[in-house]
Amino acid sequence: MIDQSDFSLLAAVSYSLPELWPLQFKSISAALAEQPSPEAFLNLVERHRVPALAERALSRYTNESGQSLPWLTSLRPLAHRCQLNNLRYHAELLRLQAAFRNAELPVLALKGTEMSLRLYGDIGLRHQRDIDLIVSPNQIPAAFDLLEKSGYEIDLPSHIRRSNLLRLVPAFAYEINCRHRQSGMLVELHWRFERVRNSRYEPIWWRMMLSEAERPYAQILYLCLHGTMHGWSRLKWLGDLHVLFARLQEKEWPNLLAASKELRLDAVLAEVLLLISQAFGSTLNMAENAIVDRYHDEVRSNMGIVLRRLQLADVELTRPRLRLLLQNLRLQIHPASRHTLYERAEHWLRSLCLGLDDIKVVRLPVALVWLYPFIRPFRYLRLYLHRQRAGIA
Numbered sequence: 001m002i003d004q005s006d007f008s009l010l011a012a013v014s015y016s017l018p019e020l021w022p023l024q025f026k027s028i029s030a031a032l033a034e035q036p037s038p039e040a041f042l043n044l045v046e047r048h049r050v051p052a053l054a055e056r057a058l059s060r061y062t063n064e065s066g067q068s069l070p071w072l073t074s075l076r077p078l079a080h081r082c083q084l085n086n087l088r089y090h091a092e093l094l095r096l097q098a099a100f101r102n103a104e105l106p107v108l109a110l111k112g113t114e115m116s117l118r119l120y121g122d123i124g125l126r127h128q129r130d131i132d133l134i135v136s137p138n139q140i141p142a143a144f145d146l147l148e149k150s151g152y153e154i155d156l157p158s159h160i161r162r163s164n165l166l167r168l169v170p171a172f173a174y175e176i177n178c179r180h181r182q183s184g185m186l187v188e189l190h191w192r193f194e195r196v197r198n199s200r201y202e203p204i205w206w207r208m209m210l211s212e213a214e215r216p217y218a219q220i221l222y223l224c225l226h227g228t229m230h231g232w233s234r235l236k237w238l239g240d241l242h243v244l245f246a247r248l249q250e251k252e253w254p255n256l257l258a259a260s261k262e263l264r265l266d267a268v269l270a271e272v273l274l275l276i277s278q279a280f281g282s283t284l285n286m287a288e289n290a291i292v293d294r295y296h297d298e299v300r301s302n303m304g305i306v307l308r309r310l311q312l313a314d315v316e317l318t319r320p321r322l323r324l325l326l327q328n329l330r331l332q333i334h335p336a337s338r339h340t341l342y343e344r345a346e347h348w349l350r351s352l353c354l355g356l357d358d359i360k361v362v363r364l365p366v367a368l369v370w371l372y373p374f375i376r377p378f379r380y381l382r383l384y385l386h387r388q389r390a391g392i393a
Helices: 004-013 018-033 038-048 051-065 072-102 112-120 137-149 164-172 201-210 215-229 235-247 250-262 266-280 286-310 321-331 341-353 356-361 366-392
Strands: 108-110 131-134 152-154 175-180 186-190
Touching: 004 018, 004 038, 004 051, 004 266, 018 051, 018 235, 038 051, 038 072, 051 072, 072 112, 072 131, 072 137, 108 112, 112 235, 137 152, 137 164, 137 186, 164 356, 164 366, 201 215, 215 235, 215 250, 215 266, 235 266, 250 266, 250 286, 266 286, 286 321, 341 366, 356 366
Parallel strands: 131 186
Antiparallel strands: 108 131, 152 175, 175 186
16 A cells, blocks of 8 residues: 555646645645655656646746755656657547547547647646547447548457447447557547447437537536446546546536436446545535435445556556456446446346457357357366466466
């Protein structure tokens, strides 16, 4: 477990907003007074992927306070690397958007450098390791072809993409990784906003994301759902939302709450607001207090789990696996409750019985897809034995 002083300093520098600078300055001063470990702090910065944000905040702090921070020397190369990486990804995003536009294929970018530009006015501040794109399910084959022509390798064998098996892909996955052959840049191609297939929420997401008036609120809610489904393993996700909520005007809250109600994300929204308050020491406004009070008992029990997970090192976050799996399931209770029992049962049954890895490894015609659940245990056993032998060697 990371020392609390190291985490307090990380929280104080993991966002950037001029209006909040007085509070941020005070938080940095308080955290530095606890004498955090420079090495542990830098490890946390890398783990939570906030090097550029941390460098900006600490550089401004040293300029205004006159206090020297030797570890800035180690932090600056990390920040510069992040900024250069983001420039590369932003140029690639613009290239891909132009290619989709020329092919008349509708596509949306999720998060990434566009989010960094919206949040901070700077594409270099929000760390990026991939490009998230989303297309409608019926455009999956065309999107694969376009990305392949753009130099990407699709993580899906050609025998699947050129056969009837392709129609199984949207049923058993919601994204596919595509990596550029030369640059190594990664594109995650999505065709659903959520992991669980449903007939209610996806049309709402598309309507909101394509509407200029509703898009800002849909993006906030998507970030809330994304962080929850990933168990809030990165503080940068909460930092993004901290800035978005701080900028939200009082007159905009009814619109956000209406969107949240339509997507049945009120409990998730309450959990995020409480998390932000706990992590950054911010005060909830009247609208935030109202929704947190409504779901307080329901979401309070998750606070300790999330805050402890955020303070874990990367190596601790990967083990013990069973404990982390159970924690993830607990954190996903609120999003999962939005779906019907049938949808949840279907999702878990599909996940347990068949996945894309099965289709990639074992070629079966569509008529024999029902055999995959019987093949899966033997495939896992073979994989386990192979790893055991590799470990012994």
